[in-house]
Amino acid sequence: MKTKMLLAGLLFLQGLTAQKVDLDRFSFSVAYRDLPRQPIDSGYHTYAFQLQTGPLMRVAREQARGTETLYIEGWMGVVDGADIAVSLVMEDLVVTKSAIAEREEVKKxxxxxxxxxxxxxxxxLTYYYAARMELRDRQGRTLQSRQLVTRNQSFQYTGPEKSSRAEVSGLMMNSFDLTGPLSYSVVTKTIRDLSVDLTNSYGYAERRISDQVWVLDSRQHPEYEAFRQHWGNVKNGLILLQPDVPLDDVKRSIASDITYFESLPDKYSGRSKADRKLRYAAYYMLAKIHYYLDNPGLSATAATSLVLNDYDSRDGKYLEAAALELMEIFRINKRHSRHFPLYFDGMAATNQ
Incomplete structure (x- = not known):
């Protein structure tokens, strides 16, 4: 009798081990092109930049031989005949207060x-300055006009440390030794910040990022080998994504792998924690795959299923929000992909 009970117990434990579901994070790499948050005429692809500064900033740039200029990723900078013109006007900085900071370094x-x-x-140095920008299209219509920095704002600059107080006092007596480089730094930072802002609003920046999914990590589970093999195929396919190459080939190469992950929720449809956990991994995988294959509708469907699965549903809500945001970006840009080449020689990029 004891032998039968022991055998039954071993079989029960073996069954539990076989169905145990452990998940582990695995990373992957993808590339895509950002789409404008504030799209304008899809035929516009060139820009011109004009900078006006006060005399102090102008001298500081000349002494530093500064060549910094505005950039909008995915657009081409030109001198004449630009589709849009960006002007930046900066007023010289004014020092309102100066002081000497002191620090003691003690060794014991x-x-x-x-x-x-x-x-x-x-x-x-405590100082202020002003900067404003304007953006117009080729018809002269104002697309943006705003004050970037006002003279009501105050900034503080701390220069390099010296071992002699007299040396610092001398620098402050010849103020341009400090205000010149500071002016140049302020100009370059303003141009750089404006470039980032305009790229976010109108640009097509190329991105390569790393993301993560959950992969089955229970060796005794019957899906262990298949899950990991299909995941490996997906990872190898996604890493081939390029911002300027359409998705067709990658989609074809991993179509059967997507089908496999789609089959798991029906195959493991029970209410046990193990089944819910496996479905979670499958839905999570599908939501990420479809998101990076520019299928936000299918990504949202998988994310919603993850929420209803009742296992870490917060992840599903996050994935669902990301998919809906991508759908909206596609809608306002009248596109359905983040993977397409850009053309500049008088040709607009073809809608994908």
């Missing part, structure tokens, strides 16, 4: 006794 021995002390000094 093992007993905590001070064995040396050094003092360092740095110039500190």
């Amino acid at each position: 021995d093992k007993e905590g006794k001070i064995i040396s002390a050094r003092r360092f000094y740095a110039p500190v």
Whole structure:
């Protein structure tokens, strides 16, 4: 009798082990092209940039031989005949307060006794400046006009430390030694920040990012080998994505792998934690795959199923929101892909 009970117990434990579901995070890499958040005429692909500064900033740029200019990723900068024109007007910075910061560096021995002390000094400037931008199209219509920085804003600059207070005082007496490089830094930072802002609004920046999915990590589970093999195929397919290459070939190469993950929820449809956990991994995988294959509708469907699956449903809500946001980006851009080439020689990029 004891032997039969022991055998039954072993069989029960073996069954539990076989169906146990452990998941592990696996990373993958994808590439795509951002779409404009504020799309304008799809035939516009060139821009011109004009910078006007106060005399102090102009001299500072000349001394630094500055060549920084505006960029909008996915657009071509030209001198004449631009589709849009960006102007940036900057007024010289004005120092309202100056001071010398002092710092003491103390070294101690093992007993905590001070064995040396050094003092360092740095110039500190409080200042303001102003900057405004305007964006017009080729017809002269204003697309954007805003104040980037006002003279009501205050900034602080701390210069490099020196070991001599007198040396710092000398720098502050010859103020252009400080305000010149500072002016140049302010100009370049403003141009750089405006470039990022306009790229986010109107540009087509190329991205390569890493993301993660959940992969079955229970060796005794009957789906272990198949799950990991299909995941490997998907990973190898997604890494081939390029922003300027349509998705057709990659979609074909992993179609059977997608079908496999779609089959798992029906195959493991029970209410046990193990089944729900496996379905979670499958829905999560499908939501990510379809998102990066520019199928936000299918991604949202998988994400909704993940929410209803009742296992870590918060992940499903996050994935669903991302898919819906991508759908909206496609709608306002009148596109259905983030993977397409850009053309500049008088040709607009073809809608994909």
